[in-house]
Amino acid sequence: MKTANQHTILKAEQLSIGYKTKKKETVISDNINFELENGQLIGLVGANGIGKSTLLRTLISVQPKLSGNILLNNQALESISASKLATQLSIVLTEAITSKNLSVFELIALGRQPYTNWIGNLSNEDIRIVNNALAQVNIPDLKDKKCYELSDGQLQKVMIARALAQDTDIIILDEPTTHLDMYHKAYILKLLQKLTKDTKKTILFSSHEIDLAIQLCDKMIVMQKDSVVFDEPCNLISNGVFESLFPGDLIKFDNTSGCFRVKK
Numbered sequence: 001m002k003t004a005n006q007h008t009i010l011k012a013e014q015l016s017i018g019y020k021t022k023k024k025e026t027v028i029s030d031n032i033n034f035e036l037e038n039g040q041l042i043g044l045v046g047a048n049g050i051g052k053s054t055l056l057r058t059l060i061s062v063q064p065k066l067s068g069n070i071l072l073n074n075q076a077l078e079s080i081s082a083s084k085l086a087t088q089l090s091i092v093l094t095e096a097i098t099s100k101n102l103s104v105f106e107l108i109a110l111g112r113q114p115y116t117n118w119i120g121n122l123s124n125e126d127i128r129i130v131n132n133a134l135a136q137v138n139i140p141d142l143k144d145k146k147c148y149e150l151s152d153g154q155l156q157k158v159m160i161a162r163a164l165a166q167d168t169d170i171i172i173l174d175e176p177t178t179h180l181d182m183y184h185k186a187y188i189l190k191l192l193q194k195l196t197k198d199t200k201k202t203i204l205f206s207s208h209e210i211d212l213a214i215q216l217c218d219k220m221i222v223m224q225k226d227s228v229v230f231d232e233p234c235n236l237i238s239n240g241v242f243e244s245l246f247p248g249d250l251i252k253f254d255n256t257s258g259c260f261r262v263k264k
């Protein structure tokens with residue numbers, strides 16, 4: 001049951017995703033249903049090649065759905081203009097950024113583009129929001145560094161700050177922990193969890209860090225061969241969802257610790 005302050009930000013109904021050419025349609029996954037609410041951290045997990053990036057690309061309107069509905073703030077995604085979408089949904093991708101010559105402040109300020117005038121002049125309010133985003137991800141000291149001077153972990157924080165500066169209801173991240181060491185994987189996901197609680201934004205991320213996602217997420221979307229399950233981590237564990245995620249020859253999910261273990 002929802003409380004008075006909870007509302008749905010992103011909803012998928014009977015969604016089918018995949019690739020379509022003139023000759024054929026390849027369904028990657030179908031019958032996808034979920035409702036993401038404000039203030040929630042949601043992890044999207046599943047084996048390599050199962051369709052996580054395909055789902056995220058469909059949700060950010062980069063590729064068309066095959067069928068079903070995607071509703072962003074109760075409006076059909078395909079009917080939202082690109083400029084309006086940029087004020088409702090922000091994206092953090094792992095691909096190398098092309099603008100590494102920019103300073104950290106300048107890169108984060110790009111997040112204000114949907115709100116600035118055509119020359120891109122920043123108002124005092126834009127500058128306050130950019131400084132606030134720097135503070136929210138704990139990197140005010142990096143403000144004047146060039147992006148090419150940053151480590152992968154620092155750059156990831158900058159990209160998250162840029163999304164925060166964009167000030168959208170939902171932030172979607174594709175594998176934000178790739179290239180990071182164990183400490184920084186946990187740091188970034190814990191930071192995302194804190195941001196959902198502090199800002200009441202919805203944050204959806206895909207990851208192979210299933211153990212961390214189980215510990216930190218409010219809800220998870222688990223993509224399997226035959227179905228996509230959406231639920232709280234504790235319910236997913238008790239329903240045995242993680243046990244069937246991978247072939248059983250090498251690793252086994254331990255229900256008590258909520259972790260995968262290598263078979264000896």
Ligand SMILES: Nc1ncnc2c1ncn2[C@@H]1O[C@H](COP(=O)(O)OP(=O)(O)OP(=O)(O)O)[C@@H](O)[C@H]1O
Binds near residue numbers: 028047051055
């Ligand atoms: N442009 C494309 N055209 C056709 N099929 C594609 C295309 N891109 C990906 N696929 C296929 O879609 C399926 C899902 O790929 P996707 O990249 O979404 O998986 P993933 O879960 O993100 O994988 P990983 O964890 O390895 O990144 C794969 O079988 C892949 O080969």
